[in-house]
Amino acid sequence: MLSKKIRKDPSPGWKNPxxxxxxxxxxxxxxxxALxxxxxxxxxxxFPMRNLIIFITFVVIFVTLVFQGLTLPLIIRLTKIGEIDPILPAHEQQAAIQIRLDNLAVNRLNEKYQSSLETNSLVENFKNTVENDIVQQQSHLESLEMCTNRRNDLNEYHEIMLDIFALQRKELFKIKREKExxxxxxxxxxxxxxxxELRITGNKHL
Known part of the structure; x- marks a missing residue:
């Protein structure tokens, strides 16, 4: 709908229509x-001008199906239309969400629990852990945005990490059987x- 009073969603602009x-x-x-x-x-x-009506109909079909169909790629390139609803990959969303939550925790500790940070080692350790996690998540996001010639390095890193995680999972299974x-x-x-593992594979494993 074009009316601003009726339309609830933002204006789609002129490119998509x-x-x-x-x-x-x-x-x-x-x-x-026509037929x-x-x-x-x-x-x-x-019937008056029946043949003319059918002829005009075939002309309209030719223009809309052939001319507009063949020129559609050119129109798309000229308008430079992008994704209507761009969505980040799942692992990038997870990392971005975790960064926001961690930053919220650090700000809360600094604003409200400064005295506890100085006297309570558990609270201090928690803050250090969260800050380290922020650095790791940011590094992870930056690695996803690096140039194409380093994409193979990232894929290799992911494969190595997943192999290590699989080995650690087997070790945990052995530890569980030991009853220690x-x-x-x-x-x-x-x-x-x-x-x-979720930071690399998204939500495929869980």
């Missing part, structure tokens, strides 16, 4: 309507391993 309109196929309905015109009228006289450590602590280690 232009592409949709240019790509529209208008031949089927026009041809069916439905009777040859003879009720008084048994020929509690199930709660083993589950914590598994959860951390899942999170580490």
């Amino acid at each position: 232009l592409i949709i309109g240019w790509a529209g196929m208008r031949g089927v309905v026009s041809l069916a309507t 439905s015109i009777p040859v003879m009228m009720n008084d048994e006289t020929a 450590f509690s199930d709660d602590e083993i589950r914590k280690a598994e959860s951390q391993l899942d999170l580490n």
Whole structure:
């Protein structure tokens, strides 16, 4: 809808409607309507200009299907239209969300619990852990945005990390069978391993 009073979503601009309109196929309905015109009228006289109507219909079909169809790629390039709803990959979204949550935690500690940071080592360690996690997540995002000639390095790094995570998962399974450590602590280690793997694979594993 074009009216601002009725439309709830932001204006789509002129590019998307232009592409949709240019790509529209208008031949089927026009041809069916033209061919439905009777040859003879009720008084048994020929329908006036029936052949001309059918000819004009075929011209419209030719223009809309052939001309507009062949020129559609050119129109798309000229308008430089982008994605309507750009969505980041899952692993980038996870990293960005975690950075925001970690920054929120650090700001809260600095604003409200400064005295506890100086006297309570547990709170101080938590802050250090969160700050380190922010650095790691930012480095991860930056590595995803690096130039193409380093993409192979990133893929190799991911493969190595996943291989190490798989080995660590097998080791945790052995530890669980040894009955030397509690199930709660083993589950914590598994959860951390899942999170580490999630940063690379997104939500495929969980």
